[in-house]
Amino acid sequence: MLVGCGTVTFRTYPLEEALERVKRAGFEYVEPQATPPFCPHIDVDDDDPKAFRELVKSYGFKGATALWCTHGAIIPDDKSVEYGKKCLRWARAADIPVVNIGDGFAPEGMSEAEAWELLRSRLLEILKVAEECKVYLAIEPHGTFSLTSEGLKRILSISDSEWLCINYDTANIHRAAYVESRGDEFEWKMASEAEDEVEVLRQIVDRVRHVHVKDIKGNECVALGQGDVNIVGCLQVLKESGYEGVLSLETEGDFDAEEGQKLIVESHRYLTRVLAEIL
Numbered sequence: 001m002l003v004g005c006g007t008v009t010f011r012t013y014p015l016e017e018a019l020e021r022v023k024r025a026g027f028e029y030v031e032p033q034a035t036p037p038f039c040p041h042i043d044v045d046d047d048d049p050k051a052f053r054e055l056v057k058s059y060g061f062k063g064a065t066a067l068w069c070t071h072g073a074i075i076p077d078d079k080s081v082e083y084g085k086k087c088l089r090w091a092r093a094a095d096i097p098v099v100n101i102g103d104g105f106a107p108e109g110m111s112e113a114e115a116w117e118l119l120r121s122r123l124l125e126i127l128k129v130a131e132e133c134k135v136y137l138a139i140e141p142h143g144t145f146s147l148t149s150e151g152l153k154r155i156l157s158i159s160d161s162e163w164l165c166i167n168y169d170t171a172n173i174h175r176a177a178y179v180e181s182r183g184d185e186f187e188w189k190m191a192s193e194a195e196d197e198v199e200v201l202r203q204i205v206d207r208v209r210h211v212h213v214k215d216i217k218g219n220e221c222v223a224l225g226q227g228d229v230n231i232v233g234c235l236q237v238l239k240e241s242g243y244e245g246v247l248s249l250e251t252e253g254d255f256d257a258e259e260g261q262k263l264i265v266e267s268h269r270y271l272t273r274v275l276a277e278i279l
Helices: 015-024 049-058 080-093 112-133 149-156 170-175 197-207 231-241 257-278
Strands: 002-006 029-031 067-073 098-102 136-139 164-169 177-182 185-190 208-213 215-217 220-222 246-249
Touching (some): 015 029, 015 049, 080 098, 098 164, 098 208, 112 164, 136 149, 136 208, 149 164, 164 170, 170 197, 170 208, 170 215, 197 208, 197 231, 208 231, 231 257, 246 257
Parallel strands (some): 067 098, 098 136, 208 246
Antiparallel strands (some): 215 220
16 A cells, blocks of 8 residues: 555645645655645646646655545536546646545535436546546545445446546544535535444445545544544555555644644654554
């Protein structure tokens, strides 16, 4: 398994500072986001993907692992199809193998059947470009359907394409919550009931192509191994399945740069130690 870190920990700081800090902490891979205003490190409308690829190399990284999609809440965001396609093409040009996206929560007054049909039709439209670009379209637990094991399996049933997969977020499943970014705004979204993050992973692990390792205490992100999420249990499931992809450290970036630096350094130390013990 490869070890990476998202720039979102330093989402309120320039991309270059985020890259420098992630590399300084010892990570060999990095994951950017294109989710303004929450984490505006990539602008797929204006940024040059080839220049980004060279920037990543200039900091000594082996590569960028995934890109969180602009307008990435499929059900409630009318721009999700347009930007899903745009982000996939941008990622291909930047040598990023995965684009992360979520179903998002259905707007008030929309029935479950209506939400499902909207998700299904939009996802299939975006998936066409993923297949053309040969970039994985990874559903993250991020909405009405995806925060449960049955919901994730239902989404995966939309297509058996190898390019439709999961970006598994350990903490989102644990607390059944996440930050939803929609264009020019973002807010916390909560589901009614959480499930066990290890058991959910076990049920869909064969379709996992990217992983967000995130630990929390209550709703606050903490260094890996210091919170309530069963990180070791998730890593054991991944090991047993033969997963050889990326473990990308993620937080919500709700602290200053020095606090974030301490968290990612401690997390890197923890993750490399645990991997050495179980592999």
